[in-house]
Amino acid sequence: MEISSNGKPIYFNLGFNPLLNLIEKNNYSQVFVLVDEHTSELCLPILRDGLGDFQNYSIIETQAGEQHKTIDFCIGIWNTLLDFNADRKSLLINLGGGVVTDMGGFIAATFKRGIDFVNIPTTLLSQVDASVGGKTGIDLDENKNMIGTFSIPEAVFIESEFLETLPKREILSGFAEIIKHGLIADDVLFDQILNSNLESIHPDLIIKSVTIKNKIVEHDPKEKGLRKILNFGHTIGHAIETYSLQNDPQPLNHGEAIVVGMLCEAYISTVVNKLTPEELNIIVDFLLKIYPKYSLEENAFDQILLTLAYDKKNENHQLMFSLLNRIGDCDFNINVSNELIIESLNFYQDLK
Amino acid sequence: MEISSNGKPIYFNLGFNPLLNLIEKNNYSQVFVLVDEHTSELCLPILRDGLGDFQNYSIIETQAGEQHKTIDFCIGIWNTLLDFNADRKSLLINLGGGVVTDMGGFIAATFKRGIDFVNIPTTLLSQVDASVGGKTGIDLDENKNMIGTFSIPEAVFIESEFLETLPKREILSGFAEIIKHGLIADDVLFDQILNSNLESIHPDLIIKSVTIKNKIVEHDPKEKGLRKILNFGHTIGHAIETYSLQNDPQPLNHGEAIVVGMLCEAYISTVVNKLTPEELNIIVDFLLKIYPKYSLEENAFDQILLTLAYDKKNENHQLMFSLLNRIGDCDFNINVSNELIIESLNFYQDLK
Known part of the structure; x- marks a missing residue:
């Protein structure tokens, strides 16, 4: 193909x-x-x-x-x-x-x-x-x-x-981006993901995932608008990744950090956007089933907020998030307060 | 304007x-x-x-x-x-x-x-x-x-x-590029240049020069073809500039090096292209009248040839030159032998 x-x-x-x-x-x-x-x-x-x-x-x-x-x-x-x-x-x-x-x-x-x-x-x-x-x-x-x-x-x-x-941990890292593509743009793909075999990623999931990303970037090559939805999970996720690289002897890989970011930003989507608590639960249950829980010390929060302040996606010093409307649909350019970011980190921390 | x-x-x-x-x-x-x-x-x-x-x-x-x-x-x-x-x-x-x-x-x-x-x-x-x-x-x-x-x-x-x-030496450096624009694309501009007042560069010369360059680069933004004529004088000129930077306590500036390059490449244009000996004389007389003669030691030649071998304009290891057809017209992609390059350096060296 x-x-x-x-x-x-x-x-x-x-x-x-x-x-x-x-x-x-x-x-x-x-x-x-x-x-x-x-x-x-x-x-x-x-x-x-x-x-x-x-x-x-x-x-x-x-x-x-x-x-x-x-x-x-x-x-x-x-x-x-x-x-x-x-x-x-x-x-x-x-x-x-x-x-x-x-x-x-x-x-x-x-x-x-x-x-x-x-x-x-x-x-x-x-x-x-x-x-x-x-x-x-x-x-x-x-x-x-x-x-x-x-x-x-x-x-x-x-x-x-x-x-x-590749080792399984590497496969799961990439799988996080496939999950993201389902969450932001395609509920049918997300259903396929929920029922997929992680031992051997079906090529169809890869092709669908690339096709979704391609449609988005062709529509907005320079990230002026729509393309920002690809950043779902990546605003907090990148900051977590940076924190882990600097502090953990065995740091998170990209996908693992993005999973933490997606969980926090899905929570924020439920608070300030239209994602329902039921959908949030589906996402939480699935991600916690296949990814290890990262234990985030509370003294990490300041460092994460500082990293967010330097995020290259910021405009006019405003932290801009891409947030889910529902599974399969995403908005962008939503300003989120530091308080709500901390609330979402606490939400993640309290997950079992 | x-x-x-x-x-x-x-x-x-x-x-x-x-x-x-x-x-x-x-x-x-x-x-x-x-x-x-x-x-x-x-x-x-x-x-x-x-x-x-x-x-x-x-x-x-x-x-x-x-x-x-x-x-x-x-x-x-x-x-x-x-x-x-x-x-x-x-x-x-x-x-x-x-x-x-x-x-x-x-x-x-x-x-x-x-x-x-x-x-x-x-x-x-x-x-x-x-x-x-x-x-x-x-x-x-x-x-x-x-x-x-x-x-x-x-x-x-x-x-x-x-x-x-700007000091006068800086003005003359830029003036070399104006001269180049006349030589490669506009004989009327070149006539104006011959009669211009170097104490105060007329804005019209600048506008015409920029307009010529602009037409050429808009026609060929990525230097696949026509734009290469802007390299007239710059193949040997860049190598001279590099040599001078590495060897002279008071190195040539860009324009001064390009003047040496234009004289060598005008000579080559007469040998392998259609520039007449009379036109070559006009160019030589004018450039030597306003620019100091650079004294090029013969042991510099090897170093200059080595620099030319690394020139980023080379393709498939061939040294490609842009050479004049006449004053106001230029060809590109002409392969020149090392022997002829040395001959042109000797030509420059022998000028009085």
């Missing part, structure tokens, strides 16, 4: 022949593949097989982990490209999770004012989230995705085979 | 009321003005006067000089913006020469995936060159403009008043 996103293709489980065609059509001067130490070991062999006789590319390896999505690593990779004498007709293939595709996209978008790039997301999270929308980015100290661009890859390849390389 | 460039206005000598209108219309949350230590002293008072009652902006000062157009300075300014709690509805006004507008444009284009920016070029060079085309960029070690984006400012303000703050 294939869909079009901003005029460029996203391929689902079609193998890498379309990549070979793209490389041939554009007559790239050089092809680079960016990997981290995990995808180098687990995913590169799959890509290598898929490319058949075409093995004329250079591997650039970076370090795995959000803490390496920094400008220093970009400088290292820009210099590596220069050492290889990469020109503007070069192609960069990003093979990895969100760290590799976000950072690789930024590196490509800014190297010599922009070279072509292709994303091959290898985690469930990056397949359903970073695969569409053209967001590239790196962190600036503890500030996530503070520096970046909107840049569209020439193609995206989503292959279920890569998911077999 | 006002022209449109990529849908955004360039204002000539109209003062800053249109800037006030832009700020009011877009309801920016905060306004920042990026200056260097020179424009802070010499140009900021002019802007301040021009903005009348509106004085609600924050000044960010960087250091003057190409050697500070680096990622380290970007990191410092990104962090300053964060310290000010700048959000996506912020505006960055770049007040300065090419270093400030190139780097400020890149900072704005990548901060939180892009905020609006306005350029107020204050040198003749940046008024006639960096003012149109949307190129932003910084250097990576000794590699000029290696990292950047194509991003269009919301408006550009070209004010002759700023030129009164």
Whole structure:
């Protein structure tokens, strides 16, 4: 299956022949593949097989982990490209999770004012989230995705085979974004999610999830309006993620933090928007069934509020939330007070 | 006078009321003005006067000089913006020469995936060159403009008043780009240039020069074809500039290096393209009359050829030149051998 996103293709489980065609059509001067130490070991062999006789590319390896999505690593990779004498007709293939595709996209978008790039997301999270929308980015100290661009890859390849390389915790992290897509835009998808088998994510859930996100970002590429509904769960969720990274020896991953964020923001949706208490219960029961409860110390609240004050989605110093109307529908640009945010954190804390 | 460039206005000598209108219309949350230590002293008072009652902006000062157009300075300014709690509805006004507008444009284009920016070029060079085309960029070690984006400012303000703050050597640097615009696209402009008064550059020369560049970049925004003619003089010129920066205690400025590049490339145009020896003589006589002769040691040649091998305009490892057909017309994508490049450097060296 294939869909079009901003005029460029996203391929689902079609193998890498379309990549070979793209490389041939554009007559790239050089092809680079960016990997981290995990995808180098687990995913590169799959890509290598898929490319058949075409093995004329250079591997650039970076370090795995959000803490390496920094400008220093970009400088290292820009210099590596220069050492290889990469020109503007070069192609960069990003093979990895969100760290590799976000950072690789930024590196490509800014190297010599922009070279072509292709994303091959290898985690469930990056397949359903970073695969569409053209967001590239790196962190600036503890500030996530503070520096970046909107840049569209020439193609995206989503292959279920890569998911077999992932531990269950990684699968659940990506599954949180699929849940979000159901909650904000599609109650039928949400019903499917409630009844799905977590041991093996059905490709149909991935395709539906990507298609929902794609419709939203095509309608609003620069996040001026509708696209903000994709931030449901992510305002508080990002702040929780930052807090956990800074304070926990075993920090939450992205999906786990977003689950906490979705629970808090679903609670706020019930208080200030139209989500019913019954719907809130359905969401709470399902998420607590499959995700571990995070224990949030009360002295964390100030730090979370401070992180929220720096959220890049803020406008005119106002914290803007996207909140559910019902399961399958979401509003955006709703201002929420610090008091209500704290109330929602307390709500989460009290969940059993 | 006002022209449109990529849908955004360039204002000539109209003062800053249109800037006030832009700020009011877009309801920016905060306004920042990026200056260097020179424009802070010499140009900021002019802007301040021009903005009348509106004085609600924050000044960010960087250091003057190409050697500070680096990622380290970007990191410092990104962090300053964060310290000010700048959000996506912020505006960055770049007040300065090419270093400030190139780097400020890149900072704005990548901060939180892009905020609006306005350029107020204050040198003749940046008024006639960096003012149109949307190129932003910084250097990576000794590699000029290696990292950047194509991003269009919301408006550009070209004010002759700023030129009164400049030493003559700076004026001549910018004048080299005006000469280039005549050589590649407009023989009538070139005639005006031959007869112009260098003590006070007539605004008409600036407007014509910007209009020529604007027509070219609007036709080819991403430098796929025609836009390459703007590189006339810049292939060898950039390499000379890099060489001089690395080796001379008092290095050439951009325009002076481009003049050397134009003389070499005019020579090559006569050898492999249709520029007549008579036209070459006119160009040589005029440029040597107003620019100092640079004495190029023969042991510089290897270093210059090495820099050329890294030029970001290269494709498939081929050095591509833009060469004159005649005064007022230029071709692009012409491959030139290293032997002919050396011959042209010897030609320059032998000029009296």
